[in-house]
Amino acid sequence: MQNTQDVPNPRPKRILVIGGGVSGLVTLRNLRARGGFDQVQLVERRDHIGGVWYLDENRSGSSSNPRWPSPAYPGLIGNVLPEFLSFSGAAPFLEPLSTPSSQPFPSLSETHSYLRHFAAPLLPQIRLNTEVLTVEELSAQGGWRVCMREWRDTAPTDVVETWDAVVIAVANYDHPVFPRTRGIPQLRELGLASHAQGWRGPHGYEGKRVLVVGNANSGNDMAAQLAPLAGAVYQSIRRPNFPGFPSLSDSRIIRVAPVEEYVVRAVNDRNIIDARLAGGTVIRDLDVVLFGTGYRPFPDFIRVLQAQPDQTLILSPLVTPHTNRIPDLHRYTLYARNPTLAFVGTAVASYTPFTIADMCSTWLALAWAGEIAYPTTMQALLEFEAERMAAVAAGRAEMEAASAGDTGQTQTEASSLVSYGVLGPFEEAYAAGLRVEVVAARPDLDAILPVWNPERTAVREGMFDTKRKALELAREQEVARERAATVG
Incomplete structure (x- = not known):
């Protein structure tokens, strides 16, 4: 109008x-x-x-x-x-x-x-x-x-x-969101990358080397479900999440810095991925990259x-x-x-x-x-929108200042969950x-x-805390089942 x-x-x-x-x-x-x-x-x-x-x-x-x-x-x-x-x-x-x-x-x-x-x-x-x-x-x-x-x-x-x-x-x-990292278009074109939008569980990833990008609900769920059966699971985290967000540490999941570039190499008639991280480290021989980067x-x-x-x-x-x-x-x-x-x-x-x-x-x-x-x-x-945008900007600045240098990785940006929406x-x-x-x-x-x-x-x-306790109990039950299967 x-x-x-x-x-x-x-x-x-x-x-x-x-x-x-x-x-x-x-x-x-x-x-x-x-x-x-x-x-x-x-x-x-x-x-x-x-x-x-x-x-x-x-x-x-x-x-x-x-x-x-x-x-x-x-x-x-x-x-x-x-x-x-x-x-x-x-x-x-x-x-x-x-x-x-x-x-x-x-x-x-x-x-x-x-x-x-x-x-x-x-x-x-x-x-x-x-x-x-x-x-x-x-x-x-x-x-x-x-x-x-x-x-x-x-x-x-x-x-x-x-x-x-x-x-x-x-x-x-x-409308899934993919980062603008170099190499992602080629990954998607070759079928080496997918988004949580299409996630249907961990079956089919047995023994594979997988990189999961993102640490909100989708990224954490995919990494946790992959951990028991994938050959290796890396989780790339660009920004810290909300305090208390329900995510368990897992020795089978290796948390790494943000990715700056993906490179595809042909080895023995198949494509494999190298991911170069911020700071120069390279994760080699990945089979697939999964993006839990939201919508x-x-x-x-x-x-x-x-x-x-x-x-x-x-x-x-x-x-x-x-x-x-x-x-x-x-x-x-x-x-x-x-x-x-x-x-x-x-x-x-x-x-x-x-x-x-x-x-x-x-x-x-x-x-x-x-x-x-x-x-x-x-x-x-329009006053409501203006006030919310100003409050979000202040919150992001505060989180960035508090998180700078906090993890030893390049995670100095505010969480994407600190946003207007x-x-x-x-x-x-x-x-x-x-x-x-x-x-x-x-x-x-x-x-x-x-x-x-x-x-x-x-x-x-x-x-958040209730969910974490439920996840911990689920893990304990998983370990107990694995032990029982080994004894049997």
Whole structure:
């Protein structure tokens, strides 16, 4: 829309939610149950709900529809306790079957089962096998033109619809991030590198020499799973992670400095990799490099109106290949330049994504229903983003100063998790602020909404330690099984 100073609070009646994962499902429920809108629907490109938690590895190969596989893998165990996976006003997440023995975190299948039951009453408003191609802003806040492709086992059908408002609730797993290290394009071209997006477990890597890049959840999981069976496992770490992040030291995993260049050599009719590290050390004869280097928010199907020098308006991508965040968002949710576009679960990561999505979409429902007022000037709408960017810059500078020379390796940059799109320590203030406004408008929700306060924050952050203990116990059980097999 035209970049005016006044952006009135809109009151949409027909709303489309894009994405059938955690954020999309709870947004659909909250808009319908708490907003009083004329029509709310959800579209999902895959053949089932669940998003990242839906692993369709066993889907019949007879379908001609395209597939968008989940980056999850068989045997995946979550990092969030069940109490933070239960949606407000819905049945609680049941204790995992494994809890009595060791594992308090639910499995992939247990999480998907919870989402299936939650979504059951919403199914009439959910359209599966429906891929969104473009979302285009109409002039004068006239809504959004949504072009979609309905995939059926016959011929696909393209449809165009107009909606008053659109919620983007897609995850970012279509857009994996690779470092810009020299040699990576050749590795990928030769099939010698892959991203955690395609990780399906350690089988097939027996006896191989593997380098894992990254030390967040994906990198740590891959390295830990490879350790018992790979010939050698190296883990390249560029930046320190959050204090207390759940990762076990393992003598079978050799942690090394950042890689500055990859060189491929042909030896006996096969390609092998040499990795030159910062400082000059070279790791030779690697078979494969696995990247646990994350994803970026990049909903490239969104087109917004932008004013040109002559004041004409043209449709332009909201995000470009050079952006690493979704710009111009008020409270990570409303697109400031046209608040009939919203984001839930796309622009921000948190300790507890289920409850954050629940809180954000409840706030959104009441804001669009006119029960919660928010700023109406562009300057005020963009203040949140400016303040968060300044706070992140200060945090990164502090972490860089504290970590310089701390490990003896070249790890003086702040963690990539210290960024605009990661709530981290700001989660309590952010979510509690939304909750205050929601409860002021709807006092009846006070008893069922999740709570953010210092006590609950301590429990959320304590999940790191709980996860570490679970990992330690799992390792002890693994060692015991190996010993038993040797004796047997």
